Amino acid sequence: xxxxxxxxxxxxxxxxxxxxxxxxxxxxxxxxxxxxxxxxxxxxxxxxxxxxxxxxxxxxxxxxxxxxxxxxxxxxxxxxxxxxxxxxxxxxxxxxxxxxxxxxxxxxxxxxxxxxxxxxxxxxxxxxxxxxxxxxxxxxxxxxxxxxxxxxxxxxxxxxxxxxxxxxxxxxxxxxxxxxxxxxxxxxxxxxxxxxxxxxxxxxxxxxxxxxxxxxxxxxxxxxxxxxxxxxxxxxxxxxxxxxxxxxxxxxxxxxxxxxxxxxxxxxxxxxxxxxxxxxxxxxxxxxxxxxxxxxxxxxxxxxxxxxxxxxxxxxxxxxxxxxxxxxxxxxxxxxxxxxxxxxxxxxxxxxxxxxxxxxxxxxxxxxxxxxxxxxxxxxxxxxxxxxxxxxxxxxxxxxxxxxxxxxxxxxxxxxxxxxxxxxxxx
Amino acid sequence: xxxxxxxxxxxxxxxxxxxxxxxxxxxxxxxxxxxxxxxxxxxxxxxxxxxxxxxxxxxxxxxxxxxxxxxxxxxxxxxxxxxxxxxxxxxxxxxxxxxxxxxxxxxxxxxxxxxxxxxxxxxxxxxxxxxxxxxxxxxxxxxxxxxxxxxxxxxxxxxxxxxxxxxxxxxxxxxxxxxxxxxxxxxxxxxxxxxxxxxxxxxxxxxxxxxxxxxxxxxxxxxxxxxxxxxxxxxxxxxxxxxxxxxxxxxxxxxxxxxxxxxxxxxxxxxxxxxxxxxxxxxxxxxxxxxxxxxxxxxxxxxxxxxxxxxxxxxxxxxxxxxxxxxxxxxxxxxxxxxxxxxxxxxxxxxxxxxxxxxxxxxxxxxxxxxxxxxxxxxxxxxxxxxxxxxxxxxxxxxxxxxxxxxxxxxxxxxxxxxxxxxxxxx
Numbered sequence: 001x002x003x004x005x006x007x008x009x010x011x012x013x014x015x016x017x018x019x020x021x022x023x024x025x026x027x028x029x030x031x032x033x034x035x036x037x038x039x040x041x042x043x044x045x046x047x048x049x050x051x052x053x054x055x056x057x058x059x060x061x062x063x064x065x066x067x068x069x070x071x072x073x074x075x076x077x078x079x080x081x082x083x084x085x086x087x088x089x090x091x092x093x094x095x096x097x098x099x100x101x102x103x104x105x106x107x108x109x110x111x112x113x114x115x116x117x118x119x120x121x122x123x124x125x126x127x128x129x130x131x132x133x134x135x136x137x138x139x140x141x142x143x144x145x146x147x148x149x150x151x152x153x154x155x156x157x158x159x160x161x162x163x164x165x166x167x168x169x170x171x172x173x174x175x176x177x178x179x180x181x182x183x184x185x186x187x188x189x190x191x192x193x194x195x196x197x198x199x200x201x202x203x204x205x206x207x208x209x210x211x212x213x214x215x216x217x218x219x220x221x222x223x224x225x226x227x228x229x230x231x232x233x234x235x236x237x238x239x240x241x242x243x244x245x246x247x248x249x250x251x252x253x254x255x256x257x258x259x260x261x262x263x264x265x266x267x268x269x270x271x272x273x274x275x276x277x278x279x280x281x282x283x284x285x286x287x288x289x290x291x292x293x294x295x296x297x298x299x300x301x302x303x304x305x306x307x308x309x310x311x312x313x314x315x316x317x318x319x320x321x322x323x324x325x326x327x328x329x330x331x332x333x334x335x336x337x338x339x340x341x342x343x344x345x346x347x348x349x350x351x352x353x354x355x356x357x358x359x360x361x362x363x364x365x366x367x368x369x370x371x372x373x374x375x376x377x378x379x380x381x382x383x384x385x386x387x388x389x390x391x392x393x394x395x396x397x398x399x400x401x402x403x404x405x406x407x408x409x410x411x412x413x414x415x416x417x418x419x420x421x422x423x424x425x426x427x
Numbered sequence: 428x429x430x431x432x433x434x435x436x437x438x439x440x441x442x443x444x445x446x447x448x449x450x451x452x453x454x455x456x457x458x459x460x461x462x463x464x465x466x467x468x469x470x471x472x473x474x475x476x477x478x479x480x481x482x483x484x485x486x487x488x489x490x491x492x493x494x495x496x497x498x499x500x501x502x503x504x505x506x507x508x509x510x511x512x513x514x515x516x517x518x519x520x521x522x523x524x525x526x527x528x529x530x531x532x533x534x535x536x537x538x539x540x541x542x543x544x545x546x547x548x549x550x551x552x553x554x555x556x557x558x559x560x561x562x563x564x565x566x567x568x569x570x571x572x573x574x575x576x577x578x579x580x581x582x583x584x585x586x587x588x589x590x591x592x593x594x595x596x597x598x599x600x601x602x603x604x605x606x607x608x609x610x611x612x613x614x615x616x617x618x619x620x621x622x623x624x625x626x627x628x629x630x631x632x633x634x635x636x637x638x639x640x641x642x643x644x645x646x647x648x649x650x651x652x653x654x655x656x657x658x659x660x661x662x663x664x665x666x667x668x669x670x671x672x673x674x675x676x677x678x679x680x681x682x683x684x685x686x687x688x689x690x691x692x693x694x695x696x697x698x699x700x701x702x703x704x705x706x707x708x709x710x711x712x713x714x715x716x717x718x719x720x721x722x723x724x725x726x727x728x729x730x731x732x733x734x735x736x737x738x739x740x741x742x743x744x745x746x747x748x749x750x751x752x753x754x755x756x757x758x759x760x761x762x763x764x765x766x767x768x769x770x771x772x773x774x775x776x777x778x779x780x781x782x783x784x785x786x787x788x789x790x791x792x793x794x795x796x797x798x799x800x801x802x803x804x805x806x807x808x809x810x811x812x813x814x815x816x817x818x819x820x821x822x823x824x825x826x827x828x829x830x831x832x833x834x835x836x837x838x839x840x841x842x843x844x845x846x847x848x849x850x851x852x853x854x
Contacts, residue, residue, distance in 0.1 A: 045497040049484040056483070057476040070472040070689040100527050101719045108714040116542055116553065116577065126543065126553040145713050150543065262497040265721035286569070286576050287535045292528045292719065294692035 003339035004420055012425050019418040023371065026411050031372035033408035037399040038190070038350045040263055043319050044398075048261050048312075054298045061297065069293035075284055076277075077269070078293050080300030085269040087306035088223050089255050090237045095271045097280065100291045103256035103268040107217060108146050110252055110270075113283050114180070115150050119213035120249070120279045125150070125180065134172055134182035136164035138353060138381030138392045140190040143183040143219070147383070154383035157182070159189070163196035166203040177210040181217050187235050188222035191381055191394035192353040193346020195233035205241035207250065215276075216242075218253040222349040224306075224313050225259060227321045231347050239271060248273045257299060259350065260309065260316075267292075267299050323397040323405045327352055330409035340420035343395075352395040353381075360419045361390045367415035373408045430766035431847055439852050446845040450798065453838050458799035460835040464826040465617070465777045467690055470746050471825075475688050475739070481725045488724065496720035502711055503704075504696070505720050507727030512696040514733035515650050516682050517664045522698045524707065527718045530683035530695040534644065535573050537679055537697075540710050541607070542577050546640035547676070547706045552577070552607065561599055561609035563591035565780060565808030565819045567617040570610040570646070574810075581810035584609070586616070590623035593630040604637040608644050614662050615649035618808050618821035619780040620773020622660035632668035634677065642703075643669075645680040649776040651740050652686060654748045658774050666698060675700045684726060686777065687736065687743075694719075694726050750824040750832045754779055757836035767847035770822075779822040780808075787846045788817045794842035800835045 007015065055061070061069050063078045076082075077098025086093040099106050118124040125131045132153045135144055139159075147154055155172060157164045163186070172179050184204075186196045196204075204216060218238050226232045242250045249272075257266030272280070303309040328345060331354075335341050343354045356364055361378035368375050376394040379385040395412075397405050434442065482488070488496050490505045503509075504525025513520040526533050545551040552558045559580045562571055566586075574581055582599060584591045590613070599606050611631075613623045623631075631643060645665050653659045669677045676699075684693030699707070730736040755772060758781075762768050770781045783791055788805035795802050803821040806812040822839075824832050 039499045042495065042498075045488075045495065048497075049486075049488075052482045052486060053484045055479045057480045059476075059479060061472075061476075068469065068472065070475075070692060071469075072466045072685075072690040074691075102715045102717075105715045112539055112543060116539060124553075126551075142713070142716075149710070149713050258499075262721055263499040264501075264717045265497060265719045283576070286572050288529045288532045289569075290529075290691045292692045292722065294689060295719065295722065 001338060003337060004424055005339050007424070009425070012421050016418070016421045016425065019414065019421060022414055023367070023418055026371045026414060029372070031407065031411065033372060033400060033404055033411070034374040035395050035397065035400070035405070035408045035412070036374050036376040038396040039399055040259060041319065041399050044316055045262060047315050047319070051261055051298060051302050054302045055294065061294070063297065067293070069297045072289045074293060075288065075290050076281065077291065078296045078300070081267055081296035084300050084303060084305070084309070085255060085267070086271065088309065089220055089253055089269070089271050091239050091253070091271045095239060095273065095277070096269050097277060097284070098267055098269045098291065098296055101258075101264060101266055101268060101295070103219065103221065103254040103258070104142055106254055106268055106270050107143070107219065110217070111146055111150055113280070114213070117283060119215065120275065122213035128178070130178045131180050132176065132178045134164070134169060134179060135383050136182070136184065137383070138191055138387075138394070139183060140185060140219070141380045141385075143217075144383040147183070155179075156383065156388070159192060159194060161194060163194065163200035166200055170203065170207060173210070173214060174208045175210055179209070180211055180213055181215050183217050183219065185219045185221055186238070187220060187233060188225055188346055188349025190221065190349065191351035192344045193349045193351060194344070196235050198236050201236040201238055201241055205238065205245040205247060205250075207247065209250070214250065216251045218251050220253055220255045222259070223255055224310060225316070225350070226313065226348040227317050227324055228347055229314070233347055239273070249275050252276065260313065261299065261302070265295065267296050320398055322402045323400070324352065326402040326406040327395060327397050327409045330406055330413060334413035335416060338417070341416055350396060350398055352397060354393045354395055355391045356393060356416060357420050357423055358389045358391050360416075360423055361387060361393050363419040364393060364412075364415045367419055368412055371411045371415065373411045375412070428765060430764065431851055432766050434851070436852065439848050443845070443848045443852065446841065446848060449841055450794070450845055453798045453841060456799070458834065458838065460799060460827060460831055460838070461801040462822050462824065462827070462832070462835045462839070463801045463803040465823040466826055467686060468746065468826050471743055472689060474742050474746070478688055478725060478729050481729045482721065488721070490724065494720070496724045499716045501720060502715065502717050503708065504718065505723045505727070508694055508723035511727050511730060511732070511736070512682060512694070513698065515736065516647055516680055516696070516698050518666050518680070518698045522666060522700070522704065523696050524704060524711070525694055525696045525718065525723055528691060528693055528695060528722070530646065530648065530681040530685070531569055533681055533695055533697050534570070534646065537644070538573055538577055540707070541640065544710060546642065547702065549640035555605070557605045558607050559603065559605045561591075561596060561606060562810050563609070563611065564810070565618050565821070566610060567612060567646070568807045568812075570644075571810040574610070582606070583810065583815070586619060586621060588621060590621065590627035593627055597630065597634065600637070600641060601635045602637055606636070607638055607640055608642050610644050610646065612646050612648055613665070614647060614660060615652055615773055615776025617648065617776065618778035618819075619771045620776045620778060621771070622662050625663050628663040628665055628668055632665065632672040632674060632677075634674065636677070641677065643678045645678050647680055647682045649686070650682055651737060652743070652777070653740065653775040654744050654751055655774055656741070656744075660774050666700070676702050679703065687740065688726060688729070692722065694723050747825055749829040750827070751779065753829040753833040754822060754824050754836045757833055757840055761840035762843060765844070768843055777823060777825055779824060781820045781822055782818045783820060783843060784847050784850055785816045785818050787843075787850055788814060788820050790846045791820060791839075791842045794846060795839055798838050798842065800838045802839070
């Protein structure tokens with residue numbers, strides 16, 4: 001079929017008629033499908049149940065260096081867990097604090113602490129007239145929600161296939177002292193699945209921030225979340241790059257096992273310079289007497305090391321890959337060459353990003369809903385929930401079965417076509 | 428022996444000589460004892476190891492209402508855990524949010540949120556010139572450390588055998604709109620083991636705060652931590668008392684299983700009015716996608732219900748009671764009638780509070796250290812670490828064995844006598 005934009009009004013009208021019929025049929029099927037949930041499917045959780053056998057009443061509950069995991073203390077995590085998550089991030093264990101079950105709450109905490117107490121002695125952000133964050137878009141809605149909550153102004157930075165537009169990033173960071181941070185998902189980004197190129201990472205490391213308390217919020221959420229054995233993205237390790245570039249304190253890196261073991265019951269960590277960690281620990285010691293060391297021990301013993309974790313991640317990939325491919329095959333088959341949408345082909349992560357014709361995303365999401373297919377709300381991938389082009393839609397293939405994903409994508413492409421035809425007819 | 432104050436200078440000097448000899452002997456013994464650690468002893472943790480057998484790879488991981496505890500979601504806790512901790516606090520389950528492993532971090536969070544975002548629409552505390560908290564003393568150092576961290580002015584409120592001096596509390600709370608909170612450990616208080624009388628609780632509930640965002644921070648840390656079967660303190664339930672008095676939103680109550688199961692790996696909760704919980708959840712939804720529901724399930728299934736937990740607490744009491752009695756018996760025998768110190772006889776909790784003659788606490792702690800016995804630093808039970816009378820010392824009998832506690836207390840009473848004699852000789 002030829003591109004929609006090349007169709008005559010008559011052709012478009014005829015298309016609309018056909019598509020409307022198909023849409024009415026689809027509505028009649030009473031579907032109930034959900035492409036919105038970026039969470040593991042039960043099969044992934046079942047595959048991890050061995051985690052529950054690691055510790056029992058006969059277990060030695062001591063760490064390898066003799067700390068009783070059952071009692072108070074050891075605020076920054078047990079040594080085994082530090083090593084495990086350090087290896088996930090390719091950083092030294094001494095640069096890691098292991099927290100509780102959620103990297104999101106570490107990020108919230110980090111922002112909140114900067115608001116009330118500043119960063120390494122700088123002015124607390126609550127005392128400043130203006131604080132700004134750079135937000136590569138499309139991006140992760142929960143990042144944006146945190147900055148919005150604290151009244152931080154968000155500046156949109158377009159994503160490129162190599163990461164954020166670094167010309168813009170450099171301009172803002174190096175010139176505006178109100179810019180205190182940037183949200184990054186450097187590997188298999190949410191929602192596009194883009195991994196930052198080596199040049200992008202090096203340009204990040206070489207920033208010359210106008211603000212002494214500027215930090216890169218490096219959310220390495222999908223560090224080892226590959227879909228393929230033979231095609232995998234790798235990114236440069238940011239801490240050492242920053243150190244080489246003379247900016248040792250410029251990064252907070254985050255990771256967790258939420259999409260490795262159990263989503264609500266994993267362990268999470270931050271990696272940063274010794275100076276940053278010392279600054280953080282001054283507050284941390286008031287917040288807690290220690291995180292859940294038993295669960296840290298459970299995780300460390302379950303995986304033993306990074307190799308154990310990578311073997312586990314292969315099993316995740318085997319479950320997730322067919323779902324991604326089911327979506328992509330329908331998109332390719334039904335929308336290829338029509339010129340009414342573009343989509344990413346990630347090699348890892350949890351999402352596929354779809355860009356519809358400008359001004360169509362909301363209408364597509366709405367139409368899908370009518371036909372029983374739930375999508376992430378249009379705009380969710382932008383600060384304040386507002387996509388200036390009303391174009392981006394996040395597809396989350398992980399939770400439903402491959403068959404459900406294929407069926408849901410069938411409805412999705414139908415809605416994309418119908419909304420696009422209507423848009424072109426209005427033009 | 429007659430009271431020290433009635434002794435002549437000669438008698439005191441003779442005492443001092445004898446005591447100094449004994450002290451030199453004690454120093455020569457090379458003791459290494461610690462009465463400072465308010466944490467469970469390994470025997471208590473061993474006795475809870477069955478917790479590790481509750482879940483295994485064959486377990487049904489669903490809650491009773493069908494939530495998969497392994498996945499994301501259910502921000503405010505699983506229903507089973509809500510009921511369990513609600514019963515500990517004698518409140519309805521719908522008034523409870525179950526969090527992660529630490530009630531201290533809930534308290535920190537509560538203060539931090541009030542600083543950045545206010546309470547139910549009130550002005551954020553960071554925008555106010557002055558915020559004050561009432562601090563019943565002696566009290567819990569970590570409470571005071573949080574308020575100090577946020578620059579909140581702390582006002583000392585003396586404890587009485589029935590709880591805080593309520594005349595003072597009423598005066599401050601009802602007259603000063605800068606007073607935003609009061610720290611309370613209402614049952615088996617830290618460090619005195621005092622439980623608030625019914626009249627005290629009712630007077631709390633009947634406060635007429637000058638500040639709309641005044642809250643009582645009710646840290647019910649030792650709700651079921653009795654030492655005896657036949658002698659137990661009970662306190663009135665504060666949420667319902669406040670509701671009856673027309674102050675439904677005036678309390679945040681906290682509890683945890685830190686001293687019930689494993690100290691670093693338990694579950695913690697807050698209880699409050701629906702209006703407060705709704706306010707809190709607006710922020711909570713940005714902080715986390717949910718706390719560790721697997722650990723909540725593990726705890727709920729381990730205990731089944733409050734009765735199960737109470738049976739478990741009896742075993743704790745059997746381990747702790749002899750330690751408390753070992754300390755008290757030495758104090759009674761060696762210091763009874765001397766008029767140089769007073770101490771509490773708690774029926775529960777984790778501490779014994781000792782009041783030395785004014786101006787003696789620091790010197791006693793120092794002397795004990797010389798002889799190899801570590802005590803909590805003098806002043807630690809007061810805001811800013813400053814005991815105006817330099818009198819209070821917190822004794823933590825739980826961690827060492829009964830024999831070690833008796834030996835440590837032998838050294839302690841010797842130091843109390845020696846320092847008191849020296850003080851009286853100076854006078």
